Amino acid sequence: MFLELTQEQKLIQETSRDFARAELEPLAAKLDREDDRPAFLANLKKLAELGFMGLNVSAAYGGSEAGAVAFSVAMTEIARACASTAVTVSVNNMVCEVIQAIGSQEQKEAYIPRICSGEYAAGSFALTEAGAGSDPAGMTTTAVQDGDQWVLNGSKIFITSAPYAGVFVVWAITDRDAPRGKGISCFLVEPGAPGLVIGKQEEKTGQHASATCEVIFDDCRIPRDALMGRLNDGFRFAVGELAGGRIGIGSLGLGVGLAAMDFATRYATGRVQFGEKISSFQAIQWMIADAYTELEAARLLLMQAAFRKDAGRSFAKEASMAKMFATEAANRACYSAVQMLGGYGYTRDFPVERYARDARVTTIYEGTNEIQRVIIAREILHSFA
């Protein structure tokens, strides 16, 4: 066992930490309160230039080839300052990785460098539908071939980054008669495609700067070569790529939880009640001990999943465990942080209020934690069969 980051991973951690402190943190509260998309996108561009959009992507396509462990530590550092930025970076990395995994040479060359360089502010991953959340195989969006085009019809919801995405990875049914989950294919859709409509932006509990939109396909026509991977064989990649994304979201949760606890702990060493710093009370000490212990355990689970991914080993179960544990630990840490600040923690004048709102969705998106439990149990039960 060797539980240290490599020199390169440390460098990436430091670079992301420095950038997050200097550029993201000063803006985060403002972006939570009011829309300032140019400022948000400008920071994404800078992060792309620093190599953060394709951390686990080949240099041939503009990626950093730094690996999944480096991706995890970077996500945590970015999320300590701004969860909205972090989720965008996480999804961008996932989109690059899915294109790298199943795209044609032309597709890889056309899209990955543009996301990695920041020419595209973002890529979107369009899987979820109104009636197909935890059950993505229940999707109803269809793609039908018409001459040398595909015609897409249907709609996707909760699509991160839709208004400023340079490319959408879209899943649609291409064989209605196939068994559930079988006749689904994957497409690359550009924002200018006729019949592609970006719907309303959701108003959410948190992560306000990150846009979450409906994406509608109304006889949306895309070229025949927009099909990515093999026909009727897209679904397993949708599910597979989410495993990598889960390392990103777990790491994001960890970052938000750490930010909340760091703030609250510092507060506790300054706040005096009953003539003493509240950090001298055992009740507060236990909150600190519990939260940091859980966050440290989360970090180790994340590192394990990322390490296995980098080593080319199976990591789906480990990624689900890490995502589930880290995001629940993060939510507990955020609520303890609010509690440690008392009434102040409930007001918008202190950042823990935002952290608590931002953390909440991490147990929901990229597969609800209920789905993570299904995956974990299925794999364990399989090994007992």
Place this chain on the structure above:
Amino acid sequence: MDFELSQDHKVLRDSIRDFVVKEIKPIAMQIDEEHMIPDALVKRMGEMGFLGSCLPEEYGGAGLDMLSYVILVEEVSKACGSSGVLISAHTSLACGPVYTFGTEEQKRKWLPDLNTGKVIGCFLLTEPDAGSDAGAISTSYRRDGDDFVINGSKIFITNGGYRGTGILFATSDRNLKHKGVSAFIVDLKSPGVEILRNEKKLGIRGSYTTAFAFDNVRIPAENLLGEEGEGFKIAMDTLNGGRIGIASQALGIAEGAFDLALAYSKERKQFGHPICDLQAIQFKLADMYARIETAKLMTYKAACLKESKKSYVMESALCKMIASEAATYVTKEAIQIHGGYGYIVDYEVERMYRDAKITEIYEGTNEVQRVVVSKLLLS
């Protein structure tokens, strides 16, 4: 032991529920978005007797018992946590101490307007450096002829934005700590009273949480509540009662979220079935309901003890603790059952989740409740 509500309580509950469904539920989202409860609704709640429910009729109250008050706050909070705390803070923290500690003259002067909702009451104890440690307040008073003169500041004052009648706590000498604190009835429209701001908050956004400055505010000597130096005792006794109101609010928020989650789990289909067919969802519902029932029993018990004039300090701390933690738990699970929909503002559970958290903090943080409970256990 009889765990059934009386016929009278059931009839009352149903009529409150009717009102809530017609007049509060439809605007609960608007209240959250606009950060205020419409004056028309406050007026209607006054007309319905919601703002002096457990106060005697001779002072303009509705003459109901504590359990009725609990049911009222619970039913209102099922639809709107902001409206629930308006009633609770007003009734428990303003009407309550005037009735309990006021002279006959003070009751006749202040209660009728409060109990009918013509004037909204609030409780001014917390200061920037005196939260859980309420004995450390620094807002000062001194006698000057027939007046008391108040200087200092207060924060996190629920209902403060209405500038109605306040129960204000101030000290004659900080060095005396608890013993230097006295309570006063203050008209918050008096000269020298300034509203600094209404806080922007995670939840209960329709409820005012106000910061005040008091700059040489003159209060007639007759507005002293209780004896000089009795203020801390009045504050603590008032908060003991207030906790039952907050427990009722928390209980209502939990029940509101539970009802929505239960209904949603029956409608929402994934994997070809309603999600309530999945055991994971079934167990969530069972756990949520268990917490709600526990909270309800404890809160009703505390109310019945207070009503029968028995000691209820332990029970009010317990019910506040249990109900508020049930509320954050149940609303969290309600979001989870709603999945991504639970995170967007179009679904009411999103608001309920944000509203629930404060019940673990105000009217004594749950840490302070644990201090109360453990002290009683160890004494």
